[in-house]
Amino acid sequence: MKTRTLRIAGVVGAGVALAIAGCAAMNASQGGDKAESEAVALMKKDFKPHGQATLDRLDQDPLQKACTEAAESGKVLPASEATRLQQSQLATIRYPADGSYLGDWKAGEKIAQTGKGMQWNDDPKKAAGGNCYACHQLSKAELSYGTIGPSLYHFGRTRGFGTDSQKYVYGKVYNPEAFTACSSMPRFGAHGILTEQQIKDVVALLLDPNSPVNQ
């Protein structure tokens, strides 16, 4: 037991050292990449606001910046950086005040089917969709699903229907970056794409035993 603990401590120590080296490399690239700053300046010159898609959307938050640099260099984010980002994203999640997470799976299915919302040609007054099927398999009946994210078919049956699962899914949809830094999935709650009720409906799509996802 003792040797195991020591071994783990050693691995963690090496990981921290690597992560610190990684941070130093990232800081160097932030200051030194001329093409990066030229690209940002060029986009700000050549992109035009259109409908609700205003130019401030080109401004990156620290997470977007860190993920851009990691993807560009073809490297994964250093572990310590990933943890730090995830923790700061975790703080953005607002869980429902009433403590209930499960909405209506039928409404959730509609949200999963539509990808409208936030585009320059979308009406900002209309509710946005989650477009879950663009990336995930969900119900058995819908064969037109994407593979960018993992299959969520039988999600409740394999992960459990309890409150812990519900809270996890609520948080994951609200802000996936709190669990996996640089995830491809949008921060639906944190960025105001979906409302609290809509997220509850999506939770129900995954975790209501009667939802087609669990049939």
Place this chain on the structure above:
Amino acid sequence: MNPIHRAVLLFCAVSALSTAGAYAQQSQSTEQAIEKYREAVSEENPAELWEARGEALWKQPRGPKHVSLEQCDIGLGPGVVKGAYTVLPKYFSDTGKVQDLESRLVTCMGTLQGISPEEAKKNHFGNGPKKSVMEALVAYITSESRGMPMRVSLARPEEKEAYEIGKRMFFYRAGPHDFSCATCHSHDNLRIRLQDLPNLTNPKDAQRAYTTWPGYRVSQGEVRTMQHRLNDCYRQQRFPEPGYASDAITALTTYLAVNANGGTYNAPSVKR
């Protein structure tokens, strides 16, 4: 039945299926219908209508100066259309910048024909009766590179710079959805819904994708160019709108075109 009638009929059949809803079986049969459509029109691609209109526009005296575009240098010297698209984007010394085909056409319409950039870019994406001069010209010029390998140069520092900027744009993650081009296009064998997503960082996929634009889009009944494809990607990325034939789009196109180097150019094509 003439090719246009056949195209219209088939298009209506496909439209009827695609509006029938997003449910599985219907989506599948939509895909099958499009595949049938693709086969049916492979010998008579409706894009030929755009190519013919573009060729006429290229040769027709137009603008205040009443001259044609035939002396325009689109990459291989004045008046050379054959193969020109395979070297674009490239650096042009008269403008002192890297230009893609559309940007270059705006230049030539100005210098040769006296047409203002605003006028040149009018109706740049055609829509039914509002036909686009640009899309027709691009359809014609690209068709003259069919069967030839892509060979975009990075020999000039300006070209290298455009490529590097384009690469940064490709990975630039921003907006309410945290998307970049790379979100969908930097991994092998992914799909969005039923649509295969090319990994544009991988030469094989980049070649296959880049060399098939422009395409006659069955779902839109229009010939759409790479310029349009990038515009529509940015819409779905929830970004503001990139300027048509802008330096930013030219930079991104340079990155994509270089990644496709060596691929045999084969467009205008027929697409979903």
